[in-house]
Amino acid sequence: MLGEYRISGRRASEIAASVERGVGSGDLAPGHVLPPMRELAALLGVNPNTVAAAYRTLRERGVIETAGRRGSRVRSRPASTARGSLRIEAPPGVRDLGKGNPDPALLPDIGEALAAAARAYAQQPGMYGEAPVLAELEAFARAAMDADGVPGGPLAVTSGSLDAIERVLSAHLRPGDAVAVEDPGWGGLLDLVPALGLRAVPVALDDEGPLPGEVERALRAGARALVVTDRAQNPTGAAVSGGRAAELRAVLAEHPGVLLVEDDHGHAIVDLPLHPLAGVTERWAFVRSVAKAYGPDLRLAVLTGDALTVDRVTGRQWLGPGWVSRLLQRTVVHLWTSGAVDATAIARSYGERRDALIGALEARGVPAYGRSGMNVWVPVSDETGAVARLLQSGWAVAPGATFRMDSPQGLRLTVSPLAAADIASLADAVAAAAGPVRPVSYG
Numbered sequence: 001m002l003g004e005y006r007i008s009g010r011r012a013s014e015i016a017a018s019v020e021r022g023v024g025s026g027d028l029a030p031g032h033v034l035p036p037m038r039e040l041a042a043l044l045g046v047n048p049n050t051v052a053a054a055y056r057t058l059r060e061r062g063v064i065e066t067a068g069r070r071g072s073r074v075r076s077r078p079a080s081t082a083r084g085s086l087r088i089e090a091p092p093g094v095r096d097l098g099k100g101n102p103d104p105a106l107l108p109d110i111g112e113a114l115a116a117a118a119r120a121y122a123q124q125p126g127m128y129g130e131a132p133v134l135a136e137l138e139a140f141a142r143a144a145m146d147a148d149g150v151p152g153g154p155l156a157v158t159s160g161s162l163d164a165i166e167r168v169l170s171a172h173l174r175p176g177d178a179v180a181v182e183d184p185g186w187g188g189l190l191d192l193v194p195a196l197g198l199r200a201v202p203v204a205l206d207d208e209g210p211l212p213g214e215v216e217r218a219l220r221a222g223a224r225a226l227v228v229t230d231r232a233q234n235p236t237g238a239a240v241s242g243g244r245a246a247e248l249r250a251v252l253a254e255h256p257g258v259l260l261v262e263d264d265h266g267h268a269i270v271d272l273p274l275h276p277l278a279g280v281t282e283r284w285a286f287v288r289s290v291a292k293a294y295g296p297d298l299r300l301a302v303l304t305g306d307a308l309t310v311d312r313v314t315g316r317q318w319l320g321p322g323w324v325s326r327l328l329q330r331t332v333v334h335l336w337t338s339g340a341v342d343a344t345a346i347a348r349s350y351g352e353r354r355d356a357l358i359g360a361l362e363a364r365g366v367p368a369y370g371r372s373g374m375n376v377w378v379p380v381s382d383e384t385g386a387v388a389r390l391l392q393s394g395w396a397v398a399p400g401a402t403f404r405m406d407s408p409q410g411l412r413l414t415v416s417p418l419a420a421a422d423i424a425s426l427a428d429a430v431a432a433a434a435g436p437v438r439p440v441s442y443g
Helices: 012-025 037-044 048-060 111-123 135-147 161-172 187-195 212-220 242-253 307-318 326-337 343-363 383-392 420-434
Strands: 064-066 072-074 155-158 178-182 199-203 225-229 259-263 283-289 301-305 375-379 410-414
Touching: 012 048, 012 199, 037 048, 048 064, 048 072, 111 326, 135 155, 135 283, 135 301, 135 326, 155 161, 155 307, 161 187, 161 225, 161 259, 161 283, 161 301, 161 307, 178 187, 178 212, 187 199, 199 212, 212 225, 212 242, 283 307, 301 307, 343 375, 343 420, 383 410, 383 420, 410 420
Parallel strands: 178 199, 178 225, 225 259, 259 283
Antiparallel strands: 064 072, 155 301, 283 301, 375 410
């Protein structure tokens, strides 16, 4: 029935994680029938109720399906399938608002920065055994974090935010552990958590970030880590306010053993102040990527945190890629120090488009959210139908299924490709496609 793959575990979370690992590796292919609950319980030496709880978790997560006496089997599209596969490809003639890319017109010209990095390399090529982080990059990044109130700590460089978050979670957690994540939230993170054998626990949010009561519930239920987006949350545009930060810090103070991971997704593209949460728990990490302001192909993020966390990340990194290219680091340093990006102007540009769209939708009776960044979240009653109707109207948007766990349905619209002249026609199309929506918060 299972071939060579053997399900393992003594607790329900461990059994569920073992099945997910088998699905993710391909050892448990779509359609594979799982053992009856009593049979698996006997094999593992556990109570049948433990296996029943594991199967219930797997059903809720969409990994397996149960068909009465025919038993439980791996779903034809298991949950480990990347949420990016749900993206709607824009056919010719359709405007694409679904990919989440920044506006190319707002990205800096990197020619001089690359040339400067090449000149420095010609003088002193990077070699094995050198420090993995350039001193100039570390000094500039650390000063910027100090100015924003991020606690002091050692610094590492990774290949983007998701790479940093993966390394931090892997440094402290084990398969079966629970991670509290924002819902709706970043699809990449929602894919990463189960891919690591971890269990995602949804936490609702509003415009000011995760709801304190939801965070408290998740931590009391045993979540060993919490991932929070400080600004320009994807997909809702939420940004942690000063008041919300104080509430969340109070909750975290009651759970000092929890691993806190903060992603400053809106760095250099928003004009709202940062309100970091770090410093309350023993283990924490703060991540800042250059992707949104300087270009997604600059695969670089800076990571700071408590000494043990950063040491574990860099130690494991040294056994893999070793370091992020110092040529790339020099390029980023040049962009930073030359003032290649005007963060205030970028924030204003995205803010004008975002606010105009939200206002136009509200004028048409359609609630929409987007406090910061480049995305607008629109609750709908039927996102599949809304996506299809918008395609017929000439607009491709991201379906909410890419970002949701338990939260209500919605659409993500990225404002980067929009001009002022587009707002009215887009708002008309969204209003026609969305249909009547029960008034609910996206949290």
